Amino acid sequence: MRPLPEVPSAAAPVDAEQAGTSLVEHYPRLVRLGYLALPPTLSRSRRVLAAHALAQRSLQSARRAGPAGGSGVPLPRRPGRAEAAAPGYAYVRRQVLRGALAAGMPLRLRLWRSPLPPVLPLVWGLRLFPHSGGADELALEQRLSALRGPARAAFVLRGLESLADDEVRRELAAAGVADPRAALREADGVPAPYTLLSSPEFDPCSLQARPPDLPRRRRYARAALAAIAALVVCGTLLGLPGGGWGHEGPAAPPYARNPAAEEALDPGALRVVTASFWRRSPRTDFTAWPTRGDRTEDTRLLRRALTVWARPGGGVRTSATPRTPTGPPMGAPQLLYAGEVGASAVVLFYDGLRVVRYAEPRNADPSEGAALDFARVDGADATSSGALVVNRAGGRVRYLTAPWVREVSVRDLLAPDRAPRPLHRSPDGVTDALTSPGTTGGCRSWEAVGLSDGRAVRLVTDLGELAPARLTSGPPSKPHDVAGRAEFESWARTACLLPAVRSHGVRSVNSWTYATQPLPEGSGSAQWLCTRAETWRGTGSRVLAQFQAPSARPPGSRPQGAVAARSEDSPACGPRMPQVLAGVLWKSHGGRWYVLAAGSEQFTSLTTSGGVAGSTRGRLLTVPAGAGDRADLDGRLADGSRGRALR
DSSP states (O other), rough: OOOOOOOOOOOOOOOHHHHHHHHHHTTHHHHHHHHHHOOTSSSSHHHHHHHHHHTTTTHHHHHHHHOOOOOOOOOOOOTTTTTTTHHHHHHHHHHHHHHHTTTTTOHHHHHHHHHHHHOOOOOSEEEEEEEOHHHHHHHHHHHHTOOOHHHHHHHHHHHHHHHHHHHHHHHHHHHHHHHHHHHHHHHHTSSOOOGGGGGGGGGGTTTTEEEHHHHHHHHHHHHHHHHHHHHHHHHHHHHHHOOOOOOOTOOOOOOOOOHHHHTTTTTTGGGOOOOOOHHOOOOOSGGGGOOOOOTTTTTTHHHHHHHHHHOOOTTTTEEEEOOOOSSSSSSOOOOEEEEEETEEEEEEEOOOOOEEEEEEETTOOOGEEEEEEEOTTTOOOOOSSEEEEEETTTTTTEEEETTTOEEEEEEEEEOOSSEEOOOOBBBBBBBBOOETSSSSSSSSSEEEEEEEEOOOOEEEOSSSSOOEEEEESSOOTSSSEEEEEHHHHHHHHTTTGGGGGGOOOOEEEEEEEEEEEOOGGGGEEEEEEEEEEEESSOOOEEEEEEEEOOOOSTTTTTTEEEEEEESSSSOHHHHHHHOEEEEEEEOOOTTTTEEEEETTTTEEEEEEEEESEEEHHHHHHHEEEEEEEEEEEEETTSSSSEEEEOO
């Protein structure tokens, strides 16, 4: 039968004067008890001070009351033990024990039990610790250090206070120990005699003094003086008179007074573009976008947006594409849009390097915070500046389209046979909301946006950033907009791999079929594709080699391609190095395994080694293998050089 939990006996009211008398009379004994029960993680000097602090704080909760009436049942005693302790002494002993056990608790529980650390006693410039004992005392110290706090307290109560086990259990339960019986069982494992507890080794009232680490103290003193001097200088500078920029919504306090910086934060200095400028502009990019929106004249909104951009406060949610600087504008930026979209007021800026989006609640409530998003778009052209994300909320996204975009449509990449549907836009060029792909569990649809300028339809998709990524097909030397049934069916099996490049600063994703390989045993033909994601910053490109096995399912329900190899920051499958080589271990319908490999048209021969050996002249390789076999793959290029597999 499981034993009942220990229930501490009800304590009689304790007279504060009686408890104080007991503390003074038995002070060395109480301090020794606290010293022994404190966790061994503290140094000996800190345990000395902590033990004295526990004893001196044991009177804080004593109630002033008259002597307790009535007589209680005597507690069991060990043979030779003195009479039962007076209520005052029992009270202060329990408080010391409770504090010593609390010192071994995690920090969160210690703060809840005692939120304020003891102020006294304090010792500056000295280290105090008891006199050293012999080998027996050292062995006992090591054994006590190996015990948990409750077991250490049980051993001390038995040996120092001569309490019987029943009384030890009651004292531990009163001190907050969850399982006193387990503590006693653990204490039984210490074979040392209790008489060692009275040794000077464990007497925190008989101390010896030593100096601390004096060189370290001098270094700390010099560092403290330098820190104080720096604080004085900073406080003096902050106290100088000056108007500053003042409070502007969720912006942080001003940090500089620079004429160029202040001009860049002036709404009146913003670059505003007329609605017809794009028709005669020598460039077709974000510099030709007109200023649009119903709050372009709202100086207060624009000032808040510029100020938060320069110095975002703690309540601003900031995001940026990789390697995109998030500092203030270097000059007056171009205003692309300022208006209300959904439940937010949105401002879009362009400074030649970045697109910056500021969003706040419509009512400009600073308690609801603001959002500030940065995206690098340097080197944009007509094909990559067709749209920007103007609002993102609840898994849905709205775009602001370029002035040369005549029609906008939505196409589900996973349904290649389904015709695109038109997407409505406001007079300012803001589209209706549509589902942001890849944000929900699974991959049941992937909505891409078609931007038509009257000559071509460019397909873009949201990858979690301000600038959507353009989707293309074709070899790296001549990528083109996705068109035709075969290319849409290929993208239907590729789209669900796009989360691998989400929020990576992607500018465009090109996917093309570099080989078609007949499968053994008459299993049809498989497609080998290379999918390369280019970034705005130039580095960090990602390459995936896909193996798309034949499928009898209708288009749109076929499984996604299997990733045969992947690489990052590799020139493979790009304009500089268009060749690509990859292989897979494939199982036929008959249950036999093969190593299949395919290279782009630059390869003239392929070779496998390691677990599977084989070679072929040409760029397609099929070698029988076993389950779990691994092979090293390489090949020869037309110029005789060696080409390695993508990895």
